[in-house]
Amino acid sequence: MRQAIRHLSVEAPGRGLIEITASVRRFVGEQLIETGLLTVFCRHTSASLLIQENADPSVRRDLEAYFAVLAPEDPDRYEHDTEGLDDMPAHLRAALTQVQLSIPIERGHMVLGTWPGIYLFEHRRRSQQRDIVLHLIGE
Amino acid sequence: MRQAIRHLSVEAPGRGLIEITASVRRFVGEQLIETGLLTVFCRHTSASLLIQENADPSVRRDLEAYFAVLAPEDPDRYEHDTEGLDDMPAHLRAALTQVQLSIPIERGHMVLGTWPGIYLFEHRRRSQQRDIVLHLIGE
């Protein structure tokens, strides 16, 4: 049994879903592990991770619009606004999704299915450098 | 240390929570692993996974009704409707829950607790064949 760990630095230009499937796939491919478990971990609490359909960009636009309404910016609603109006909504949207994913590896590949892609879901308005940790165990 | 992987094909007759605890428990029992980590992964983005109380069916009915209101069908709200009015709400309900679960194994059994069961949360109206991957590592 072997392990590998790598940090992935993702440039988020601002709010939205940024696909990281190719980078994650490259890391998995390089480890030459046949069967195993991949963990993707986002080291922030105002961005999160999502596995979603990557075929049609309208899915991503609808997802972004939905979470903007579900956890809205509102100057009167939150106590915490240290970093601006988008600070607390970012934490809420991260809490409603998740900061970590577990994906089994079979025959050297993630078992993602036909449509799903892996996304960093950036919740802050301004551009951010995000640190994602990839961990793989298997053989 | 050993690993095992298996695909579970689940027939979802339409929207709702379908308990898969027994099938998952059977897979775990067959591996004869004392201590380990089980991952349950749903290879779709319009269905998800949930650990919830399996004692009272009214919990499941309330859960289904709640998510139907939280991410409603609405012809005017979403851009993406390729597969019908229930297409985008299905993706949203999957994003609000999750498509993967990690459950430790102790003395050969999942540490689920007394009440919890594992459910496939189907979000599409029409019947679907869903592919769930079970991965176990341990010894």
Add this chain to the structure above:
Amino acid sequence: MRQAIRHLSVEAPGRGLIEITASVRRFVGEQLIETGLLTVFCRHTSASLLIQENADPSVRRDLEAYFAVLAPEDPDRYEHDTEGLDDMPAHLRAALTQVQLSIPIERGHMVLGTWPGIYLFEHRRRSQQRDIVLHLIGE
């Protein structure tokens, strides 16, 4: 490759976010595992787990207030109320967050980042004794 498993008993005085980072960090530190994967699992469906900012307590107050509105207590809304008005909202808030977390271990430490802490998110009004399972695999 080695494994360790431990139960953490957490006293929740009632609704709210209870930080368990120190207890989890102690368990990880004792295992002397350099690289690995930590799983935190909550054996209940009316409490959940959350990784969130631990710098400013107002984030926690806003989170609690937000979920209290998103999945409200309401005598007319839910069928399931066996254990009181806070019973079904507790299940819904757990479903919207999650009962399990996966955190990679690097150089003997969780890769949590600067601000994030690990929280038990208690959703019941009355005090509860909660059983959290920690599982670590690595070497």
